[in-house]
Amino acid sequence: MLEASRLWRREGKSIGLVPTMGALHAGHLSLVDAARRENDVVVVSIFVNPIQFGPGEDFTRYPRDYAHDASLLEAAEVDAIYRPATAAMYPPGATTRVRVGDVAEPLEGAARPGHFEGVATVVTKLFAAVAPDRAYFGQKDAQQAAVVKRLVRDLDLGVDVRVQPIVREPDGLALSSRNVYLSPDERKAAVALSSALRAAADAYAGGERDPDALLAVLRRRLEAEPLVQVDYAELVDQATFQKPGTLAVVAARVGKTRLIDNHDLALGFPQDSFRSALK
């Protein structure tokens, strides 16, 4: 991968990287489209990174369908798929880890110990191997995007981190590879996350600025859905993930599936963010 990257650089080509764990959906493809528009060469990495999953999490059953992923990426005209083997990424004695601290500590960091250390480590490795000019991440994983931006700044990685809007189903559910885990009833219940964010954004648009009042709106809608167990619902700053802020972030279990979603309440009316799925 590094040899290919260095050859492209010698040819003066710019490189865009879309890091993924496969199980590609329209959200990933929107990242590929953005990379295609902004770079001479597009690389998509597919690697289900074991060290970002906790002991009780879904590493082994995480959806994998390389043939389908490859056909989508071929249609999207990517230049290369980087798909390293787990044993190549983590050979025996591969004990080095990258810890971002700070922005990686609350919320997802607290709910999933070790998760962001696994993310920061694999992203450092992918950036080293691909040496991209730009890398594309989805706003769906908002804290991950903030962690990667901090990582790039702190380690001088020289990569422009481009965060693309959430792609949603027509009813508002944020696209996620984990949505396939949902039963039909759970799938219906899962819309509570996005509709709670919409309700809070409506309240914000109506002039409400008190964080507790906005969170009450958010939580009321979530708690009205019996199949949904709220993990957290907070208002934080988009860059630091500290309070105060206008980014509403939600994590909840729907049945056994843990979903996350977010929306910046200050960024216009919520239907703006749902438009992409309605096109």
Add this chain to the structure above:
Amino acid sequence: MLEASRLWRREGKSIGLVPTMGALHAGHLSLVDAARRENDVVVVSIFVNPIQFGPGEDFTRYPRDYAHDASLLEAAEVDAIYRPATAAMYPPGATTRVRVGDVAEPLEGAARPGHFEGVATVVTKLFAAVAPDRAYFGQKDAQQAAVVKRLVRDLDLGVDVRVQPIVREPDGLALSSRNVYLSPDERKAAVALSSALRAAADAYAGGERDPDALLAVLRRRLEAEPLVQVDYAELVDQATFQKPGTLAVVAARVGKTRLIDNHDLALGFPQDSFRSALK
């Protein structure tokens, strides 16, 4: 720095990096010479890295003489000096750290908590900014070299880590920027480190293979010198820094100055390693 590096790469030039903390001596210059022989472009970084010094260590009084360093590097025909400001390397909120584990844990890692995390973090940053093909480290800091090699492998940094032999004074003292701290009496006593390594290497050359016997030779010579307080003296593997091995590593205080030295007992007669200083 990264822009310059990318420009050189576009021109097809290979890049060699010599990371230093300044206070350059003939040991550093041997690294620069090796880099000069093996690369189109030679970059020397000068950065006294605060995060690799512990609370009681010598960060503030570490010798700094940029004018002298620059004149040495100009004479050595380096292409660029990379000398970032501390505030640029560690701006507020720069909490990201790289931790190697394993090879970084015993000996220097145990004696200087946080030291190798500081080293691994700054080396990752320097490698990201300079994007070298090859980087040059001295065998004097043998464990540091092993930590950097592991770091490069674990994070896919794609840098060839080239370790150059220790350069010694005619009496055997390994060159170190910290030797300037020594009083005349301490300077005389400091030769105990290299002569202890020589004595152990002589015993090895004479057929002694028992680690305890070899260490006894080493320690006897060190303990015969009243101004020397041994911190550790061990025999370890050069790559893993675990026992068993033939790399004799020594750390000791001479007065208030902490010095380290090492010699691979299996690598020929000890006078081989002293030859460079006798030329």
